Amino acid sequence: MKVSAKNTIASLRDKSLPFLRENMKLISQFIFTLFFIGIGIWFIKHERAELYRVSEVLVSSSLPWLGAGIVLTFIYIALQALMYITSFRSIGSDLRFADALVLFLKRNFISVFLPAGGISSLAFFTGDIEKRASANRKYTLPRLFTVLSEFLLSS
16 A cells, blocks of 8 residues: 555644644743743843842842842732732632732733733733633723733833
8 A cells, every 4th residue: 555645744734733723822832931941041141241240239238128129029029919809809800819929920020021011911821810700801901900000100
């Protein structure tokens, strides 16, 4: 039995397209992860001297001021998580503090790399939250509050 190249290509296409459709999110996350690992490696190599200077400044800084900065950072992150919780409650949907905290940290991290910052990060990391919300349309109001707060704080 002889199999032609045309039949082999058609067979591969018929088998691979459903696989790609079913696993598109996983594949895109893998590519996205590789991209960020590459950016991280490039950043460390490119900014090695600057990172060394940052470590020198941290070692020579005053411990009370350094501690105060760390505490204020944790307070800021907690307040951002509470903002997400309040936004969700305003539309009648509950959000746990841990989920709000993780959502803020993920979006804050990704907005460093994406153009348009926080606005473009709204497209990421919403799957778990949307599953818990009673309807996807209810998720629009917290997004709006996030965009408005970023606009007001940046101006």
